[in-house]
Amino acid sequence: MRLHLLVLLALCGAGSTSGALSYSLGGSWRIRNGNGSLDLLGTVPGCVHSTLFQQGFIQDPYYGFNDLNYRWISLDNWIYSKEFKIPFDSSKWQMINLIFEGVDTVSEILLNNVTIGKTDNMFTKYIFDITNVIRDVNSIELRFQSAVLYATKQSKAYTSREVPPSCPPRVQKGECHVNFIRKEQCSFSWDWGPSFPTQGIWKGVRIEAYNICHLYDFTFVPMYDNRAQMWKLKVQAFFDVISPTPVGGQVIIAIPELKIQKTNNIKLQPGKRTVELSVKINKNIPVETWWPHGHGNQTGYNMTILFKLDKDLNIERSAKVSKYF
Structure with a gap:
C-alpha cells in the first residue's frame, strides 16, 4: 500500500518583529x-x-x-x-x-x-x-x-470552435456557458442543486504594509522516498524584497516531535524571491499515520519556520503536517 500525505496549514502568524502590519x-x-x-x-x-x-x-x-x-x-x-x-x-x-x-x-x-x-x-x-x-x-x-452575462459574452467572443456543453439539461433550469468563466461550476446549476451564480x-x-522584505506565501509538500525509505519535506517560501540591497540571514525549521531542527543560511536579492528548502526525516523515527474520523487518530506534527534576517527582522510561520494511507 502506497503512502501519501495530507498537508494541513494552520496558525500562520508572524513573529513579534516581523516588520509587517x-x-x-x-x-x-x-x-x-x-x-x-x-x-x-x-x-x-x-x-x-x-x-x-x-x-x-x-x-x-x-x-x-x-x-x-x-x-x-x-x-x-x-x-x-x-x-x-x-x-x-x-x-x-x-x-x-x-x-x-x-x-x-x-x-x-x-x-x-x-x-x-x-x-x-x-x-x-x-x-x-x-x-x-x-x-x-x-x-x-x-x-x-x-x-451569467459575462460568461455569455465570453462564449460569443470565442469563435474558434464550439465548447460543449453550451447549457445544462433543461430540467436543471440553470445558466449557460459556465465553462467560459473561472467560477464555482455548480453555481450555474448541477444535477443535485439549483442555479445561484x-x-x-x-x-x-x-x-x-511592510518594510525591507515580506514573506507573502509559504507552502510545503511532504513526500515519501521509496528508494531511500524515508520521509522528506520540501518547503517553499515566497518573499517580496523591497530593500535596494540583499537581505541575509538564517532560516530555522523545527519539528520537535520528530526531533528535527535544521538551520540554513540564506541571502535574498531585491525583487520577488523564492527560498526552497528540503528536510529529511530520520528513518529511525516513527511517523504516525493520520486517519479519517472514526478510523483512528488524527496525528499531526507541529512545524515552525523562523527567518532571522538582517536589521533584526524576524518572521515566523507555523503549520501542522500529517500523513495518511
Missing part, C-alpha cells in the same frame, strides 16, 4: 444593485444572495422555485463599497498592498476613485500595490459584472 477590511460593507434601487448593508466575507436573505429582501432561496424567482439577482451588476480610516501612518511603510483572498468573480476594483485592478477568477488570490493611492481616509469600491467578496480582504 495587517489590517482587515472585513465586516460591514455597503451593497447596491446596478440602478441603485437596492442599497443595504452586508457582511464580508459574504455574497449578494446571503445579504439579501439576511436583510429580509428575499425568502429562503432554496425553497420551492425560488431559484427561478430570484434569477434577477444573478443578472444584475452589484457594487460593494466601504469607507475606512487606516490605523497607521502610511508614510512610514515602503510597501502597502491590498489583498483579496477570494472575489466572486468578475469585478473592477477602485480605491479613492482610482482603478487599481480587475478580477475574473473566483479561485485566485489578488494582491494590488496601493502604496501611492492609500490615504488616511479611504473609499473602496468593487464593481461586479453579472457572471452570485457575486461578492467570499473570502477575507486586508491591507498589508
Whole structure:
C-alpha cells in the first residue's frame, strides 16, 4: 500500500518583529444593485444572495422555485463599497498592498476613485500595490459584472470552435456557458442543486504594509522516498524584497516531535524571491499515520519556520503536517 500525505496549514502568524502590519477590511460593507434601487448593508466575507436573505429582501432561496424567482439577482451588476480610516501612518511603510483572498468573480476594483485592478477568477488570490493611492481616509469600491452575462459574452467572443456543453439539461433550469468563466461550476446549476451564480467578496480582504522584505506565501509538500525509505519535506517560501540591497540571514525549521531542527543560511536579492528548502526525516523515527474520523487518530506534527534576517527582522510561520494511507 502506497503512502501519501495530507498537508494541513494552520496558525500562520508572524513573529513579534516581523516588520509587517495587517489590517482587515472585513465586516460591514455597503451593497447596491446596478440602478441603485437596492442599497443595504452586508457582511464580508459574504455574497449578494446571503445579504439579501439576511436583510429580509428575499425568502429562503432554496425553497420551492425560488431559484427561478430570484434569477434577477444573478443578472444584475452589484457594487460593494466601504469607507475606512487606516490605523497607521502610511508614510512610514515602503510597501502597502491590498489583498483579496477570494472575489466572486468578475469585478473592477477602485480605491479613492482610482482603478487599481480587475478580477475574473473566483479561485485566485489578488494582491494590488496601493502604496501611492492609500490615504488616511479611504473609499473602496468593487464593481461586479453579472457572471451569467459575462460568461455569455465570453462564449460569443470565442469563435474558434464550439465548447460543449453550451447549457445544462433543461430540467436543471440553470445558466449557460459556465465553462467560459473561472467560477464555482455548480453555481450555474448541477444535477443535485439549483442555479445561484452570485457575486461578492467570499473570502477575507486586508491591507498589508511592510518594510525591507515580506514573506507573502509559504507552502510545503511532504513526500515519501521509496528508494531511500524515508520521509522528506520540501518547503517553499515566497518573499517580496523591497530593500535596494540583499537581505541575509538564517532560516530555522523545527519539528520537535520528530526531533528535527535544521538551520540554513540564506541571502535574498531585491525583487520577488523564492527560498526552497528540503528536510529529511530520520528513518529511525516513527511517523504516525493520520486517519479519517472514526478510523483512528488524527496525528499531526507541529512545524515552525523562523527567518532571522538582517536589521533584526524576524518572521515566523507555523503549520501542522500529517500523513495518511
